[in-house]
Amino acid sequence: MSTIDRKICLVGDFGVGKTSLIRRFVEGVFSDQYLSTVGVKISRKILKFKDDTRSELLNLKLMIWDLEGHTKFKGISPTYLKGAQGAIIVADVTRMETIEHIVHHINLFLSINPKGVIITALNKSDLVDQEKLEQLKQMLEKKTAQEDQV
Numbered sequence: 001m002s003t004i005d006r007k008i009c010l011v012g013d014f015g016v017g018k019t020s021l022i023r024r025f026v027e028g029v030f031s032d033q034y035l036s037t038v039g040v041k042i043s044r045k046i047l048k049f050k051d052d053t054r055s056e057l058l059n060l061k062l063m064i065w066d067l068e069g070h071t072k073f074k075g076i077s078p079t080y081l082k083g084a085q086g087a088i089i090v091a092d093v094t095r096m097e098t099i100e101h102i103v104h105h106i107n108l109f110l111s112i113n114p115k116g117v118i119i120t121a122l123n124k125s126d127l128v129d130q131e132k133l134e135q136l137k138q139m140l141e142k143k144t145a146q147e148d149q150v
Contacts, residue, residue, distance in 0.1 A: 002056065003058070005061045006060065006085045007063045007085055009067055009084045010022060010065065011081070011108075011109060012069055012105060013069045013091070014069035015095075016123055017090060017092060018069065020032075022064055022066050026043045045064060046060065046061050067080050078112055082113070084116060086116055086117040087105075087109045087113075088120075089119070090121045091123065093127065093128050093133060102120060120140065122140070
């Protein structure tokens with residue numbers, strides 16, 4: 001069985017839920033208690049899937065880097081981003097400033113990993129109504145298009 005290794009970074013402001021998303025994905029556990037990440041925490045998750053082009057099972061080993069979001073540590077963040085194949089940029093829909101910082105996080109990641117893949121996650125969507133969520137999505141699409149991001 002072949003193994004594919006990938007480094008993925010979760011990036012975003014403090015308190016947006018990066019650690020909670022990782023714990024839910026890796027450990028299957030959710031806690032609404034705030035745990036502030038200092039520096040970086042690395043988790044590992046192995047997924048098995050079938051590669052139809054080769055008719056074999058593959059292991060996808062994800063090394064998931066949870067980067068703390070406090071601004072005083074912005075100087076060390078680029079070092080942690082180096083070598084990542086992808087990033088999940090996380091924002092909190094109840095805190096507009098975290099959404100406004102998405103483009104900065106995208107630009108920072110792509111300046112270090114120009115071929116990287118980015119997913120944007122608008123977290124805590126259960127705390128706002130559907131209409132507000134739709135407005136935020138449209139605003140984000142417009143803002144990233146203006147910045148020439150995909």
